[in-house]
Amino acid sequence: MRYSALFGKTIKDAPKDEVSKNSKLLTRSGFIRREVSGVYNFLPLGLKVLKKIADIVREEMNAIGGQELSLTALQNKESWQKTGRWKTFRALMKAKTQLETEYPLGPTHEEVIVPLVKQFVSSYKDLPLYLYQIQTKFRDEKRAKSGLLRGREFLMKDLYSFHAQEKDFNKFYEIMKKTYKKVFERLGLDALETLAGGGTFSQFSHEYQVITDAGEDEIIYCPKGDFSANAEVSPVKEGEACRLGHGPLKKSKAIEVGNIFPLGTKFSDAFGLTYKNKEGKDIPVIMGCYGIGISRVMGAIAEVHNDAKGIIWPKEVAPHDVYLIGITNNESRIKERTDEAYDSLKKAGLDVLYDDREDAAPGAKFADADLIGIPIRLVVSKRNEGKIEFKERKSAKSELLGLEEIIKKFKA
């Protein structure tokens, strides 16, 4: 991609209404732009990141037998009345047609998936079943805030599991814990598996919390990593020893980037979702749900991985592999050499953002490279004597390498 053709330029000053670190950085660097409060457009660079996050999640869901589908955002009011949530789910947005018919705008999808699954599941042979989607959700937050961290429209992965036996559910719940750990590692997030309340569904649930002052939750956790609980439900307090005798426990603000939740038979009961066991008896299906806020993850990464100059994207979610700069000058062949490097890198399968602006001062290019935060920066310049400067965004050091060596480095 040539920078000169890229839609979405960087800006020096963030709009004054973008106050949170993540939205400031993502707006300045041309990844997102706010539409209304709590609702963001994703520009090409931002969408690339969003897709990479989604793809990692998708891969891991597929790996444990998840089947992807896509459920509607515009939902069925009757189903929500059946579960009682038409009245009790405060953040439910309701859309009205010209004829005054009301539709819930999906904040979550139990009311859609359970009736759907009921049409296909009737025997123990149909279970277990793991269905997920990555889809836009709507929640009528009384106050949207913190950029991508709490919006009214956001992208979320939700998986629903259906089981014949409690035992089977428990086994899968543990698999999900491992899977979530792996997902967040790949996303470059240090997410603590945190014990949380179960709301109206169950006694407990688990949240995946990333420590940051921008977060809204408070967690009590052991710095050695063997305990973490949401402060709302934690029986132990800051400063005490954890269950393995480590200590002292710490208290921090954190942002919830995922959660997993036993649903029991609450929704199966509401919709009469049962299966026939071997004796021909109807048994309610046991369910679990498992969410990851895709757009919130993007915000959390920007919130946590940055420095004074801009974002520092983890490799797996970066919008491009390389930011290529040529420091041109009319007399030398720098422009040609940079063009050649661009072509070679592309041929080698790398996704390159080539800053091909001819009249921009070198400083402007460096500043944009740092702000956008692509993990590797390459500089072609007459100063580098036929080699290319290779620099990691996260490091202050750089080295001069040949093109072949650089390509080899990426393959490794």
Add this chain to the structure above:
RNA sequence: CGGGGUGUAGUUCAUCGGUAGAACGCUCGGUUUGGGACCGAGAAGCAACAGGUCCAAUUCCUGUCACCCCGACCA
């Protein structure tokens, strides 16, 4: 939803009862090229919206809307 604050050019901000100005960005010309470079010339605004006061309102008053912050809320 309670409290506080803000709406002026794409962005950040000035102005102030006499109908709008800078910087950045943008366009054109020229000079530049290792940390947001320089010179010159331009384009760009229904001053959120509606009403009121006044000879005259971006400016004062009222209302509405939007946005931000704190709190409450967040299956």
